[in-house]
Amino acid sequence: xxxxxxxxxxxxxxxxxxxxxxxxxxxxxxxxxxxxxxxxxxxxxxxxxxxxxxxxxxxxxxxxxxxxxxxxxxxxxxxxxxxxxxxxxxxxxxxxxxxxxxxxxxxxxxxxxxxxxxxxxxxxxxxxxxxxxxxxxxxxxxxxxxxxxxxxxxxxxxxxxxxxxxxxxxxxxxxxxxxxxxxxxxxxxxxxxxxxxxxxxxxxxxxxxxxxxxxxxxxxxxxxxxxxxxxxxxxxxxxxxxxxxxxxxxxxxxxxxxxxxxxxxxxxxxxxxxxxxxxxxxxxxxxxxxxxxxxxxxxxxxxxxxxxxxxxxxxxxxxxxxxxxxxxxxxxxxxxxxxxxxxxxxxxxxxxxxxxxxxxxxxxxxxxxxxxxxxxxxxxxxxxxxxxxxxxxxxxxxxxxxxxxxxxxxxxxxxxxxxxxxxxxxxxxxxxxxxxxxxxxxxxxxxxxxxxxxxxxxxxxxxxxxxxxxxxxxxxxxxxxxxxxxxxxxxxxxxxxxxxxxxxx
Numbered sequence: 001x002x003x004x005x006x007x008x009x010x011x012x013x014x015x016x017x018x019x020x021x022x023x024x025x026x027x028x029x030x031x032x033x034x035x036x037x038x039x040x041x042x043x044x045x046x047x048x049x050x051x052x053x054x055x056x057x058x059x060x061x062x063x064x065x066x067x068x069x070x071x072x073x074x075x076x077x078x079x080x081x082x083x084x085x086x087x088x089x090x091x092x093x094x095x096x097x098x099x100x101x102x103x104x105x106x107x108x109x110x111x112x113x114x115x116x117x118x119x120x121x122x123x124x125x126x127x128x129x130x131x132x133x134x135x136x137x138x139x140x141x142x143x144x145x146x147x148x149x150x151x152x153x154x155x156x157x158x159x160x161x162x163x164x165x166x167x168x169x170x171x172x173x174x175x176x177x178x179x180x181x182x183x184x185x186x187x188x189x190x191x192x193x194x195x196x197x198x199x200x201x202x203x204x205x206x207x208x209x210x211x212x213x214x215x216x217x218x219x220x221x222x223x224x225x226x227x228x229x230x231x232x233x234x235x236x237x238x239x240x241x242x243x244x245x246x247x248x249x250x251x252x253x254x255x256x257x258x259x260x261x262x263x264x265x266x267x268x269x270x271x272x273x274x275x276x277x278x279x280x281x282x283x284x285x286x287x288x289x290x291x292x293x294x295x296x297x298x299x300x301x302x303x304x305x306x307x308x309x310x311x312x313x314x315x316x317x318x319x320x321x322x323x324x325x326x327x328x329x330x331x332x333x334x335x336x337x338x339x340x341x342x343x344x345x346x347x348x349x350x351x352x353x354x355x356x357x358x359x360x361x362x363x364x365x366x367x368x369x370x371x372x373x374x375x376x377x378x379x380x381x382x383x384x385x386x387x388x389x390x391x392x393x394x395x396x397x398x399x400x401x402x403x404x405x406x407x408x409x410x411x412x413x414x415x416x417x418x419x420x421x422x423x424x425x426x427x428x429x430x431x432x433x434x435x436x437x438x439x440x441x442x443x444x445x446x447x448x449x450x451x452x453x454x455x456x457x458x459x460x461x462x463x464x465x466x467x468x469x470x471x472x473x474x475x476x477x478x479x480x481x482x483x484x485x486x487x488x489x490x491x492x493x494x495x496x497x498x499x500x501x502x503x504x505x
Contacts, residue, residue: 020339023300027343027391030296031383032350036358037289038379039351043366044282046189047264051131053225057260058235060085060222061269065252073256075221075269079212081255082222089238091227096125097200098192099220100273101172104466108171109159115466116155118195119172121203121220129225130192137166137181143199149177150197152185172198175206188365191263192221192273215249221273223260232257288439291432293383297391298429300339304332305394329393336392337384344384 048054060081064071082095099121107114126132127139134142135153142150149170156163156179159170168179177198186193203210226235236257243254258267265279351370359366370376467484485497 023303023339024343026299027296028346030292031343031347034289034293035351037285041282041286044277048261050187054261056226058224058226058257059260061256062218063254063256073269076218076271077222078215078218079220091230092224093227094125094128094225096123096129096223097220098122105172120194120197121200122197123200133184135182136164142181146202146205147177148180148199150181151179152183152195154185155195156182295429295432298425300391301394302425333392337388340384340387344380
């Protein structure tokens with residue numbers, strides 16, 4: 001019986017090729033757009049999920065006040081606060097400090113030279129708090145001693161041409177380091193991306209100004225591994241008490257903890273490791289995705305019920321021949337299932353084909369391995385099931401409720417209730433489409449305005465050259481820049497050279 005339902009559905013779709021094409025094409029476009037938006041939203045919301053302890057990892061930040069007036073929030077803290085919290089608070093199980101070597105670093109491997117960024121000094125506890133996949137070497141003491149380095153696999157291949165580089169030597173800013181471990185590259189969905197980790201204990205050996213037990217500078221990220229069940233609000237209240245006890249050292253600043261999973265979308269503090277996302281944008285896109293798929297289903301409902309008169313004679317004859325209403329409902333739901341299944345299949349093909357283009361368009365490192373993601377397949381199954389039921393149940397009930405006597409006598413007339421609902425669906429479809437078009441045009445005009453705005457300089461003819469950090473007196477720095485400027489100005493294509501610099505406060 002079920003086989004005959006699908007055979008009839010297949011023949012019905014073939015007999016109405018134009019109608020079937022419009023239905024399938026409309027659903028395919030809507031589902032494809034839905035898949036792309038959901039893929040982007042899931043990526044934005046997946047930050048730090050690769051860490052098994054992500055729900056128990058907090059980052060300590062520092063809020064600055066001028067009297068009682070809030071000034072700014074900084075995500076970098078003092079080196080001494082993390083050890084202090086572990087000592088004073090039983091809910092703090094472990095900590096790791098990450099000191100970012102800002103700017104480009106001069107790296108030498110043998111006779112080769114590289115300019116790199118993404119270099120952090122880290123405690124050896126980084127292997128206990130973060131899920132770092134060790135490819136070569138060991139993790140227990142990889143960063144325990146001075147002048148030790150941990151490379152990611154891509155960095156190891158870049159410097160040495162292979163990943164098995166344990167005990168090899170590299171120089172970073174003229175300081176030698178021994179490679180003790182090689183780990184997998186940082187995943188795309190983390191706010192803390194690095195290429196090299198250096199032992200944190202090295203800082204006090206190479207920088208005279210660095211003192212772990214002093215409070216004269218907040219220049220590093222501090223992460224805490226908390227005990228299960230720790231309440232964020234209660235913990236922040238305790239941090240407030242500690243901040244008051246350290247008032248003379250903090251100059252009225254206050255420590256605040258935030259969950260690591262909230263950093264990418266909810267944190268907007270100074271000196272973030274990278275530019276974070278925006279939770280409002282993510283939710284806005286999610287709403288658009290829902291509207292797009294609903295519009296696609298409503299379009300199918302409207303087209304199906306619009307053919308009610310054409311299908312009325314078929315329903316009348318089948319009822320006269322003894323078909324039950326439940327059988328007719330299942331027949332029309334089978335047609336909806338075939339259409340939705342075909343549309344989801346085509347949408348999946350378009351999604352896989354255009355994913356690289358979509359990744360380039362968004363500028364985000366979206367993963368390509370959606371096929372290996374079980375959630376993606378659950379989503380496709382849900383789309384087929386929900387689409388078949390939601391878009392097919394109303395046309396099925398309308399078409400199966402025709403009275404055979406009235407239909408066969410040519411006196412069929414749909415109910416006023418059915419007309420009202422169908423008109424309401426059409427109004428909803430057009431109104432929603434207009435809202436989405438208005439939003440799209442508004443965003444386009446804003447982006448066009450930003451691109452066309454006069455910045456006071458011709459950015460199309462401006463080239464930015466990033467230089468490595470130069471430690472030393474200003475006179476040495478000025479002389480180095482003047483030499484570079486002189487050489488650049490000898491090129492007839494260079495009209496002017498200026499410099500810009502920044503420093504941590």
